[in-house]
Amino acid sequence: MSTPAHSPAPAALVADRLRAVLSRVSGERMAATVTALAGEAFAGRRVGSAGGAAARAWLARRLADAGAAVTLEPFAAPHVPEVYSAPTVHWTDGDAERHLAFGRQVAVHLASVDEPLIRRGPLAVAGVGDPVGRWLAVPAGMTLFDAYGHAHGALGLLLGRGVDADGWQYTMLAGPNPGPQPILTLDATTHAAVLHAAQAGTGTFAANTPIRRLDLPAANVHGRWRTAAGGADILLTAHYDGVGDHPGLRQPAAADNGSGVSVVLEAATILAGVLPPTAGLAVALLDGEEAGALGSAHHAARLRATGATPAVLNVDGAGHLHEAAAVEAGGPAHGLLAALDQAGRHTGLPLVAGPVASDNRRYAAAGLAAVGIGAGMAGYHSPADTPDRVQRATLTAVARLVVATALLIGADPGTVSSQIGDRR
Structure with a gap:
């Protein structure tokens, strides 16, 4: 009996291929990104702030340097308290x-x-x-x-x-x-x-x-490596804005959400070189999350209007893992959640169903398959949210999870799309 041309690869082979890709994840690179975003060059980083605009320009350059086609998506952020x-x-x-x-x-x-x-x-x-x-x-x-x-x-x-x-x-x-x-x-x-x-x-x-209360300009930063050509369309998201500084109080926003941005940049850069040409890959770095998930609301509405149906992986807080990473799924996310579960088993990162009150909810509300991932933070929305409190091990664990999940849902059956066995 002949073997079909696209029969699933053995679980051991899938695991070997995933392991090789995941070895490229660098906690050092991600920590450097967190430190940069929390630095004086981007002080404040609240929606509509000079620090936020500087961070947006820097992130756009980072995406372009990684080979993405970059666009900005402006929108209004009304009645932001200051x-x-x-x-x-x-x-x-x-x-x-x-x-x-x-x-x-x-x-x-x-x-x-x-x-x-x-x-x-x-x-x-x-x-x-x-x-x-x-x-x-x-x-x-x-x-x-x-x-x-x-x-x-x-x-x-x-x-x-x-x-x-x-x-x-x-x-x-x-x-x-x-x-x-x-x-x-x-x-x-x-x-x-x-x-x-x-x-x-x-x-x-x-x-x-x-x-x-201020009416402020805002903008999402989008990077796309390629559109889907018969395969899955993968969208990685994280908000880059923080709650901003107060007079006399610097609030660096390292974990929330410099950590999530660093994970998405790292994962996308790796995935761009290993996903098959049938899979689409894009990143949305979102503004205005702290003011009510405004950037994701704007983007989700545009996706819905154009009929796009990407699978969304949103990371908000990857700084201080305790026992497990929280996962919240919404929309038609059964397949995405199954892949995430398998990725967690492969990478060894424990996952638990829990609230991730972030941009993933806007995408899910628009009818998209969306999962939010949160792995904790120290110094939430305060001057104590500093880069030294963001754990490299947590950054690495979450980035590996995102990469593995994207590979499982995005690669064709002949590479790494087969699910790893259900054994722990």
């Missing part, structure tokens, strides 16, 4: 005056109104007594909506908020629209002390809330 000056905040419980450290003890809430002038007045508890002319400490368990109902004529609201292991209140750009009041968030210890002083009727508080 703390344009460090808030001045101090208070007293009747004895000593305390000045609060921005980013640690105090931050400006996204729902705050812009108030550049310092408001000074006595402390009170939201929902207790007359709020007029007072800063209101909001007790735990009271929602912001309920606090608004008790705040007519108040100077502002003071909410409690946890800090991370490094003592920072992490930064967010996507969230509620501005409300009617100045709002500050205080770390748990400070909030408890302020609430106690408010209950005792002895405290005074003085602060401003310098936050504004």
